[in-house]
Amino acid sequence: MHRVVVLALDRVYPFELGIPARIFGAARGPDGEQLYEVVTCSLDGGPVATSADFAIVVEHGIEALATADTLVIAPFTWEPPDEDVPVAPADVFDALRPGTRVVSICTAAVLLAAAGLLDGRPATTHWWEAERCQQLFPKVNWDADVLFVDDGDVLTSAGVAAGVDLCVHIVRRDHGSAVANRAARHCVVPPWRDGGQAQYIERPVPGPSTATTAATRAWALRLLDRPLPLTELAGHARMSVRTFSRRFRQEVGMSPGDWLIRQRVELARHLLEDSDLPMDQIARRAGFGTAASLRQHLHTAIGVSPLAYRRTFRAADDPAG
Template identity: 60%
Template sequence: MPSRAPARTSPPRRHLVAVLVRDGVMPLELGAVHQLFGVVRGADGERLYDVRTCAAVPGRVPTDADFSIDVPHGPDVLALADTVVVPASHALDDGGEDGDVTPDLLASVRPDARVASICTGAFALARAGLLDGRRATTHWLSADRFRRAFPQVDLHPDVLFTEDGRVFTSAGEAAGIDLCLHLIRSDHGAAVANDVARRTVVPPFRDGGQAQYVDAPVPEPTGDHTGAARAWALAHLDEPLALDDLARHAATSTRTFTRRFRKETGLSPGAWLLQQRLLRARDLLERSDLPVDAVARRAGFGTGASLRQHFARALGVSPAAYRATFGRGPRHQNMTEAAPRVP
């Protein structure tokens, strides 16, 4: 009896990211989305995202620079997208909203798709009603105008990006990079996002928010006064770290250190330490097969119970569940390689 050839299986569909551009789009924001999602690769080297640029009408779209871009796709892509990103448009977000058809176009986005804005692209999301009752941010220079126009939105102008359900917003241009890395981290874990950050030579996670970039009425002396203390803390995350220890490495009083630390990072020393310890724990859970208790000790949580408590509060999952989703340690890789192929 002739043997039957195994049935061919179609490769899984890539996560589709649609970038909706408008007249006056900022090239940096558009390019960042393509660059960051475009370099994400799976274990087999295959691309994990498909990024397509679309506009209300395909064709030539002017940017806010001295050149235009040729957009090949129309709004039909929005109905297929898993993630929709709306970059800023100076031509429309700075008072020209009467000609913006983006709110109507966003109505075709699937209910389960993510929608994100960069910089003043939040104005388009707000006009579409997507930010009503949600946390959001935009460029700090536009915060007052945004509040007046959309009082129903819970605006947080001091952060780099926000996440509220399926809707995401980010602050000024470069904060779009932070948001894209966050989306990649949410989809594929910290190790993949860190690899993307290394490839594009950007920090995988920036401290603080955009409050550190807002002009102060009376400028204080510039300089990184707490950088040495932060570097020392990162090298000793597995040890108990007191505020006095950090202040001593900055050669200042605890009161002055706390004030400078918040000014430079946007966070209190305690909140920053917790953030760094969670990042260390996530990395260890992904890259190693260390027991949860050992991960907790190396990340500075002391016990597995403490790590589980902080993980549940910050991420909504247990360390074991996180590892099951994002683990890439030796045991996980061997299990993946040994898994039988589905005929």
């Protein structure tokens, strides 16, 4: 069983601390077997002060880190702005076995950045902290628009509920969409949220007459198998291309083109997992046109070919396709 160790530091946010146990604990195999074991530790095995008006008692100390297949560092309060940058004790990362996956939720990314684990790599954190992190850690490729960043062995999430998105993504990456979707349904959370942090950044509230792109997005999801040029999307929304593009990015956090590619990749992953369709048919249904285009986009998105993805996530008794 894959062991997830969650590290709780002083002034931890209790909601985010509980996310890994909730999501990974809901991930079950085809026979209902538990796929992850989740344990929570502190640096000394003692109670941990939270950002709320209570402390949390954990059962494990720092020795649990040596048993982790995945380490999740929960976020904590980090204020005021001129406070010294939090630095994890050296033995936190030294205690990990080679190959341990490292995950941060929200502000915990500063610990990874301070340790140099994010140098030259993409990462994210809560949008409120992004500018400060960019100033303090200029070697990191911070992206304040996304909900999470998967860079292989190091993953980072944006704030609060984005930790849910990242944990569901990890389950999907480890065991496929069917397991991740079941875990999400069990926890009554969406298996996938469109867009990124940009939709949550504080902006003036639009007036009641302001048009949105929501209806056009819903319409486009039903037509992923055919070309959807920007002009047609804007026409459906009854906006100019310029207005539509600007409003789409404000609402979703990415361009219409990037959003369409993400939706097509997700559809292709679903078809690879749950159907026996050959690659050229999956490519056409997902709107990529050819198997070569499907292969290119899937590899860009998740780093593997369609055949490798199908072999990994199809049940052992299913045809390889």
